[in-house]
Amino acid sequence: MTLKTTTLPGVSLADTPWLDGSESRLRRWKAVGQGACSAHHGEILQGMFEDNGKLHRALISIPFGQLTSAAKFQPDDSINTILVEPANCVKARAAAELTLRKCGRKHGGYLTLSSNIPERIGLGSSTADVVATIEATVDGCGVELSTEEIAEFAVAAEISSDSSMFGNRAVLFAQREGFVLEYFSGEYPHLCILGFNTDPNSSGVDTLALPPATYTVKEIKSFQMLRALMRRAITDGSAALLGRVASSSARINNTHLKKKHFNELERLVEAVGAVGMQVAHSGTIAGIIFDPATADLAERLYETNARVTELYVTETWCFEVGTRGRRRELAQ
Amino acid sequence: MIRQAYTSVSDAFELPRILRLGQNLYAAFFFLMKLMPAKFILDRARDHGLIGPGTLVIETTSGTFGLALAILCAEAGYKLILVSDPAIDAPFQRRLEDLGAQVEIVREPAAVGGFQRARLERMDQLQRENPNHFWPSQYDNPHNPDAYAPLVEIVVESIGRFDCLVGTVGSGGSMCGTSSYARTIFPEIKAVGVDTFGSVLFGQPDQKRQLRGLGNSLMPKNLDHTIFDEVHWVSAEAAFNATRSLHRSHAVFAGPTSGAAFMVARWIAEQNPDKAVVCLLPDEGYRYVETIYSDEWLDRNGFCTGRLIDSPTKIEHPLDARPEWARIKWNRRALDEVLAREEVAT
Numbered sequence: 051m052t053l054k055t056t057t058l059p060g061v062s063l064a065d066t067p068w069l070d071g072s073e074s075r076l077r078r079w080k081a082v083g084q085g086a087c088s089a090h091h092g093e094i095l096q097g098m099f100e101d102n103g104k105l106h107r108a109l110i111s112i113p114f115g116q117l118t119s120a121a122k123f124q125p126d127d128s129i130n131t132i133l134v135e136p137a138n139c140v141k142a143r144a145a146a147e148l149t150l151r152k153c154g155r156k157h158g159g160y161l162t163l164s165s166n167i168p169e170r171i172g173l174g175s176s177t178a179d180v181v182a183t184i185e186a187t188v189d190g191c192g193v194e195l196s197t198e199e200i201a202e203f204a205v206a207a208e209i210s211s212d213s214s215m216f217g218n219r220a221v222l223f224a225q226r227e228g229f230v231l232e233y234f235s236g237e238y239p240h241l242c243i244l245g246f247n248t249d250p251n252s253s254g255v256d257t258l259a260l261p262p263a264t265y266t267v268k269e270i271k272s273f274q275m276l277r278a279l280m281r282r283a284i285t286d287g288s289a290a291l292l293g294r295v296a297s298s299s300a301r302i303n304n305t306h307l308k309k310k311h312f313n314e315l316e317r318l319v320e321a322v323g324a325v326g327m328q329v330a331h332s333g334t335i336a337g338i339i340f341d342p343a344t345a346d347l348a349e350r351l352y353e354t355n356a357r358v359t360e361l362y363v364t365e366t367w368c369f370e371v372g373t374r375g376r377r378r379e380l381a382q
Numbered sequence: 383m384i385r386q387a388y389t390s391v392s393d394a395f396e397l398p399r400i401l402r403l404g405q406n407l408y409a410a411f412f413f414l415m416k417l418m419p420a421k422f423i424l425d426r427a428r429d430h431g432l433i434g435p436g437t438l439v440i441e442t443t444s445g446t447f448g449l450a451l452a453i454l455c456a457e458a459g460y461k462l463i464l465v466s467d468p469a470i471d472a473p474f475q476r477r478l479e480d481l482g483a484q485v486e487i488v489r490e491p492a493a494v495g496g497f498q499r500a501r502l503e504r505m506d507q508l509q510r511e512n513p514n515h516f517w518p519s520q521y522d523n524p525h526n527p528d529a530y531a532p533l534v535e536i537v538v539e540s541i542g543r544f545d546c547l548v549g550t551v552g553s554g555g556s557m558c559g560t561s562s563y564a565r566t567i568f569p570e571i572k573a574v575g576v577d578t579f580g581s582v583l584f585g586q587p588d589q590k591r592q593l594r595g596l597g598n599s600l601m602p603k604n605l606d607h608t609i610f611d612e613v614h615w616v617s618a619e620a621a622f623n624a625t626r627s628l629h630r631s632h633a634v635f636a637g638p639t640s641g642a643a644f645m646v647a648r649w650i651a652e653q654n655p656d657k658a659v660v661c662l663l664p665d666e667g668y669r670y671v672e673t674i675y676s677d678e679w680l681d682r683n684g685f686c687t688g689r690l691i692d693s694p695t696k697i698e699h700p701l702d703a704r705p706e707w708a709r710i711k712w713n714r715r716a717l718d719e720v721l722a723r724e725e726v727a728t
Binding site: 267268271272274275276277278279281282283286288290291294295298301302 | 426528531532534535536538539540541542543563566567568
């Protein structure tokens, strides 16, 4: 079956400009550098994790390829500032500035952003802008950066960043420190997610305005358990196990940032035969996760859609994750 | 992740090995399960500034919790007094003392509550004499059940989802802690507790017990009856034979509590071939070489060797439990509820 992505409120999913699919990076000064980064759809897991006796805040984002931010950067050595369009993209501007200085450039340039990612609901609009900007800036300067370096720059530019730069690769990312705590052994299993906004009328969440959650020792121990189960879920390509990781993380974090109708949502997940639910831990987005191999998936999705729409009076959308692995499977 | 050198024996041996013993039967086989709660309790006490180098730790135990404390106190530089009774075997006592623990043996049982009560009384006295001590209190300290998340961590990483957890109950810490952590991920997991005849934990009258390391003469606060879906009582003879069977059939050299958990888990796995069953095997067999691993000792003490019981007798009330093996559907009820409901019915 084919699933259509429905339109997000107020955004068009028309092909994003400038993305010609070529990823070649030429080591020369370019007239215009390009960069792009997808949105994410909240997290599978977010919490605090112990590593070599130290505690780190970290998360695993769910890639959401349907929404993208794209950036163009035109270096100009006749100016020493960065002129950004739209002018309110201050984090992106700061990211371009920081990238230029880290690359040892003293000049400025023109940065243009085009994004169809809604802001302040937990889809990672700001990280996508910042990552696209860093990519466009280094591309314009003829410099290559690893994904890890981009992540480090992104956190330096916006204090707290998610792991969108890693795309479909499942990583546990320390969002305030800018490094990967753990690379899981593969990509996401094939998932089908029905997404929605749990609070469509709110003004949204400012990630940095939220005080970081203070977790108890028991909660931190539970996060370690979920991290271990995530390893198994990725290794086995199991949507069911991954759904359990996401549901448990959502439940623990709901005591810190409450989602509307959370208990009803948990019951709904069970009633419709979904494998779990995931939330944006610093936003209002949530998603019901299905194993695409579930019998009568289309009917279940329609039913879920009806129930969610009734519960939240909101629009929904449906998307798939891990389809690359799926295609490889089919080809075998 | 890359393997690292461990910096202490307690770190190296805290976690169990996960073994697959059959199609749907798994075991978490520990060197010394009690390291997990003992370490967690002492670490929390250290975090809260209750203990530091040189602190005196006092506990009453004749079992593996004492060994775990002795190892941890030796590593951390805490002083340790363990109050025990004549049931402690000499090699075990030497091991504790070699680790620096002072072992106090209570010679006379109390009129009510037996040696367990007498030990508590002696400990009270020691605690009054040493006001700046720390008491881990494994039976009542909530950090005991809270310590078991790393067990769930290694089980779910090794096998993913499981359906049923089987383990012996003494303080209630391991079963209550492990089930409640596991149920944060899989709420439907069944918890099966294994007790022995003459233990008060699940409603039997207190009696002298030959099977040690599980059961209790006093009710520990850490036992939350409402986590259990099913409870089994096994006799010493049945548990000893199962321990030997576990060794012969799988080369798992473990103690009698492991045998008790294994015999129940094996039966449940056979009854439910589509469910993954995990049993907890709390310690190794070295302490029992001269006893349950000796046919001569078994024979001399009136235990029939090599007799395996196929299945438990299903009962409706804890007072109906009779050797060698009984089971009751507990259905996550409180103890009062299980005991009271039957009174109405009869």
